[in-house]
Amino acid sequence: MGHLIRRDLGATRERLRDQVAHALRAALISGELRPRQVYSAPVLAENFGISATPVREAMLDLAREGLVEPVRNKGFRVTEVDERDLDQCAEIRSLIEVPTVGRVTRTAARADLEALRPVAEEIVRAAREHDLIGYLEADRRFHLSLLALAGNDRLVEVVGDLRKRSRLYGLTALDERDQLLPSAEEHLELLDLMLAGDAKGAEECMAKHLRHVRSLWAEAER
Structure with missing residues (x-):
């Protein structure tokens, strides 16, 4: 993973999900997270240095925004903008x-x-x-x-x-x-x-x- 999401997040429990979602949006905007690629919450969590739960919750927030879509038993796929x-x-x-x-x-x-x-x-x-x-x-x-x-x-x-x-x-x-x-x-x-x-x-x-x-x-x- 690149520099945008390879970071440690220090935050209270209630803010951690929002901080992860924000960092993932930045990675999407920059192109670090690529269209049609599938990313798992545990792998992303390892890059953040946190547990997978707030990452999974943040990815679900992004899914509601139409930025990613869940892939059963695999993770989340970045949606493509045409x-x-x-x-x-x-x-x-x-x-x-x-x-x-x-x-x-x-x-x-x-x-x-x-x-x-x-x-x-x-x-x-x-x-x-x-x-x-x-x-x-x-x-x-x-x-x-x-x-x-x-x-x-x-x-x-x-x-x-x-x-x-x-x-x-x-x-x-x-x-x-x-x-x-x-x-x-x-x-x-x-x-x-x-x-x-x-x-x-x-x-x-x-x-x-x-x-x-x-x-x-x-x-x-x-």
């Missing part, structure tokens, strides 16, 4: 995030937008340092925190679910070719437009960013 799935996720995200960014630009307090700058800078720094876990974490926080400024919890929940389902395969290969940095820098561009009060420009920037993300998915698939 081009049609990616197109549909990208379309829904565009329908939600583009107008929401425009609305947030017009209504959000400047201090709330400024609070996102350290996260945007963290995305860029992680891309430059080839820190995939940091990149994924900061990118998720930026997008969901930005959408949260619209005041609609369900909207944030929907986009969060779409992000899980439209995970990036082969993120490591893209990182090695320095293809993540341009996408990372778009977060700062977007934030600057919003702080300038340019709602139309912010919408166009978000649309461009989502198209860029979709092209990364396609590149990762190839």
Whole structure:
């Protein structure tokens, strides 16, 4: 197993399941856990340095999200996301995030937008340092925190679910070719437009960013 899931998890019993699920999602996004491959809870648990029970529970959580599927007496198989799935996720995200960014630009307090700058800078720094876990974490926080400024919890929940389902395969290969940095820098561009009060420009920037993300998915698939 690779570096994403070869880690020790120190947590209380009630948090361990969530931490394992989070680590497995990161491994799915990076492509460390591959489509159509079957993984057993005991083997994954050995990599985490914990018992198989919280790993099995975490995998069941991922199964409910459609990320894996149980394979009787063997473990869990990573589900495959095809081009049609990616197109549909990208379309829904565009329908939600583009107008929401425009609305947030017009209504959000400047201090709330400024609070996102350290996260945007963290995305860029992680891309430059080839820190995939940091990149994924900061990118998720930026997008969901930005959408949260619209005041609609369900909207944030929907986009969060779409992000899980439209995970990036082969993120490591893209990182090695320095293809993540341009996408990372778009977060700062977007934030600057919003702080300038340019709602139309912010919408166009978000649309461009989502198209860029979709092209990364396609590149990762190839």
